[in-house]
Amino acid sequence: MSKAETSIKERITVNLTPKTTLALDELVKRSGDTKTDTINRALQLYEFLDGVIRDGGKVYVQEPGSDEPERVRFL
Numbered sequence: 001m002s003k004a005e006t007s008i009k010e011r012i013t014v015n016l017t018p019k020t021t022l023a024l025d026e027l028v029k030r031s032g033d034t035k036t037d038t039i040n041r042a043l044q045l046y047e048f049l050d051g052v053i054r055d056g057g058k059v060y061v062q063e064p065g066s067d068e069p070e071r072v073r074f075l
Helices: 003-007 018-031 035-054
Strands: none
Touching: 018 035
């Protein structure tokens, strides 16, 4: 992506569910980032993970205190 492409901003309106609003508020509190930065980061992460899975890869997470990683699946 060129510098010109990365400097173009797009304004959109999003309707969040109550559960998503709570998640966003918690992430903003935890990270200290703005809501805009948090949403941008979340979308970039989702795009990356979706690309890994679509290309045949697998994504795993391991919860604290667990010995077993669990596979992440998006529905």
